[in-house]
Amino acid sequence: MLRRAILLSVVLASVGCAVHATAGESAGMAAVMQSAMASLRTAASYGRTGNIALAQIELDDARRAWAALGRIKDQPAPYSAKSLKDLLTEGDDRLRKADASLAAGDGATATADIAAVRQALHVLRQQAGVVELGDCVFELRPAMDDLHHFAADFAAARATAAEVNRAGEALRAQLQRCNGLAAPDIAGQAEFRRLIDGAATSAQNIGRAAHEGDTGLVHRYEIELQSFVNLLDFRFG
Numbered sequence: 146m147l148r149r150a151i152l153l154s155v156v157l158a159s160v161g162c163a164v165h166a167t168a169g170e171s172a173g174m175a176a177v178m179q180s181a182m183a184s185l186r187t188a189a190s191y192g193r194t195g196n197i198a199l200a201q202i203e204l205d206d207a208r209r210a211w212a213a214l215g216r217i218k219d220q221p222a223p224y225s226a227k228s229l230k231d232l233l234t235e236g237d238d239r240l241r242k243a244d245a246s247l248a249a250g251d252g253a254t255a256t257a258d259i260a261a262v263r264q265a266l267h268v269l270r271q272q273a274g275v276v277e278l279g280d281c282v283f284e285l286r287p288a289m290d291d292l293h294h295f296a297a298d299f300a301a302a303r304a305t306a307a308e309v310n311r312a313g314e315a316l317r318a319q320l321q322r323c324n325g326l327a328a329p330d331i332a333g334q335a336e337f338r339r340l341i342d343g344a345a346t347s348a349q350n351i352g353r354a355a356h357e358g359d360t361g362l363v364h365r366y367e368i369e370l371q372s373f374v375n376l377l378d379f380r381f382g
Contacts, residue, residue, distance in 0.1 A: 174217050178266075181210035182279055185263050186382045190375070192247065192256035200255065201247045207259075208240050223273040232269050236262045278331065281323040282382040288316040289374045296351070296367040300360045309363060310352030316370065317348035323377075337381065344373035 188203035215233050239258045246255035267283050270276070292312040298304035324332065324341050331337055351366035 174214070177210055177214045177217060179279070181207055181214060182263070182266065182382075184210060185259055185266075186279075186378055188243075189256050189259040189263065190379045192243075192252040192259060195252050197247055197250055197252055200252060201244070204240065204244055204247060204255070204259070208244070211236055211240060223275065224269055225273075228269055228272070232265055235265060276326070278323060278326045278328070279382050281319070281326050282377050285316070285319055285323070285374050285377060288312075288319045289370060292316050292348075292351070292370065293367060296363050299355055299363055306352070306355035306358070309355035313348045313351040313355075317345050320345045320348060323381075327381075331381070340373055340377050340380070344370060344377065347373065 184203045184207035188200045188207055191200035191203060239262045243255040243258040246258065263283065267280060270280055295304045295308045295312045299306070299309050320341055327337065347366050347370050351363055351370070354362040354366060
């Protein structure tokens with residue numbers, strides 16, 4: 146936790162060095178918002194997998210970044226003042242509830258509250274025209290949920306191979322969009338390439354497996370894609 150607190154203080158002190166501000170964002174706001182988003186996604190991942198202690202550490206960091214976001218002097222551009230104020234108020238309440246849930250050992254409820262904060266933050270950025278890799282990765286989840294739905298229905302003979310293929314192609318298109326948004330230093334990372342390229346290949350192959358009538362292979366690709374999307378979210382969301 147000390148290491149993360151030091152990292153946050155360094156980010157706040159040197160916001161112009163490593164953080165890319167877009168669509169009129171101040172460098173200070175961009176730095177703190179990215180710090181909050183990173184801690185939120187990691188807390189959600191740990192909460193979802195039952196690592197309560199680690200989720201609490203990450204949530205503490207997220208709450209510190211959230212408080213710092215409210216103290217930025219040069220906000221709110223490019224966000225509307227009301228939208229940002231509403232987000233900060235709602236987020237603060239949700240994060241308090243998530244903290245209480247983690248203290249009670251309830252990772253599932255905490256994760257739901259953290260997810261709501263992430264969704265609200267994503268909507269705010271989307272409405273302001275702020276689109277970066279993390280925003281794109283966040284949007285992989287709905288595409289993955291659609292594919293999961295069609296894969297499950299295909300196994301039960303309630304969906305066609307064409308529907309599975311279309312869902313796989315939609316996920317693949319979103320993965321390609323994310324790849325295009327990745328900064329050169331990220332796009333060249335071995336881990337990013339393994340995840341994004343592996344997921345794109347599986348998203349393409351799941352449709353082929355469906356057309357061949359191989360329900361077992363469709364299921365295996367769907368499970369593999371769930372893992373890819375979870376890891377992309379954990380590392381780059």
